[in-house]
Amino acid sequence: MIVLLPPSETKAAGGTGASLTTAGLGYPGLAVARSRALAALDRLVAAGQDVSTPAKARAAADNAAVRTSPTMPAVERYTGVLYDALDAGSLAPAARRWVDEHVVIQSALLGFVRAGDLIPAYKVSEHSKLPGERMRELWAHAGDELSGFALDLRSKAYAQLAPVAGAVPVEIVSPEGKALNHWNKAGKGAFVRALAESGAEAGSADALVAWAAEASVPLTRTDAGLRLVVQDPRLAAATR
Template sequence: MIVLLPPSETKAAGGSGASLTTARPGESPLGFPGLAVARSRALAALDRLVAAGQDVSTPAKARAAADNAAVRSAPTMPAIDRYTGVLYDALGAGSLDADARAWVETHVVIQSALLGFVRASDHIPAYKVSEHTKLPGERMRDLWSEAGAVIDGFALDLRSKAYAALAPVAGAVPVEIVSPEGKALNHWNKAGKGALVRSLAEAAVEVDSADALVRWAASASVPLTGTETGLRLVVQDPRLAPSEPGTAAGPVQDR
């Protein structure tokens, strides 16, 4: 079982891992070696973007420009710790016990606009590239349209529609996020996704199909059900149902 997550615009600074260029032969900080050529093209295009000059008109933009300029030499950290924001805060990888953390490192794969698919345990630098970034001489779709071939087996797809379209994964099962009233959610669906992954990790779920996952969800009182096109997760706006920080229940609302 693989859980596919989108990246986050916000990222933690720093790191203590080897950079993309100083890792010793055979100790690359990145998995999925089949993406090496596409990654090299993306990094070369980012070099051209940096050389052309980036917007530094605000402190945030200046930091992003500095991260991009140092992307090859900067220290790295596990991707699951690098990405921040609503989804990753709800997942709370840093507060998981050792077994749940190991589950995340084995089962979670994150899609990066710069590096393609990376495992939760892969060490990555800070960078500022999204699916909307114009990389000189490259098109995002051309870079990553075939990247999904590296994903094997049952894949639970929690990516945004934009990232799923950028790198389609054959057979991946999408998850629709809705409120208890059945309405589509936007911002708070990220919290629901993070809480779902945390629940999966804490329960060390091992399934090989959507049907098996739905059966687990029913046994665990997780409001995840099957639909004609994939799965549906019911999520409560956490402002309406507050819970203790770092708990898996978070925005997931039982029916």
């Protein structure tokens, strides 16, 4: 089983790992696409980037140093609501190993990366315009590198950017059955944390639902995939 996560716009600064080595990333079949994306980013940097605000200046600096800046595990590089709820850095060693073995994050710059892959800070999203490249064309076949049961927690935009055949999407809803926005991300992070802490293994959606029943996680089958109920919006507590 793999768990597909979206990236985040915000990223932690710094790192203690050596500079980016694409040969060290998971899914080596994406090497050509990664080289094209990085070359396009080089062209963007050379053409000049918007530095009109402190946030944009930092993003421009990150992009300019993407090949030389220090790295850190992808699951720690990404920040924001989902990754705060997952809080991989606080997991016990066994649960953290589960994350490194099962979680796959989709980067607009590097394609699919494993949770433990060492990546730099950068500012590229699915909406970015990289000179000479189209995001949809760049990553259209990236999903071919993945195999086995895939639990899809990505946003629709990223799922469309790099389709993964057979991936099972998860809908996050309130106890009343209403779609959520902010708490959607928190619920996803809490769900992945629960999977990691239990060491969950499942080869199908039905097997995952069976695990959820034993773990008291409100996860059910739907015609479209799976549905997870977030019980407490303040804590996104989908894992009780």
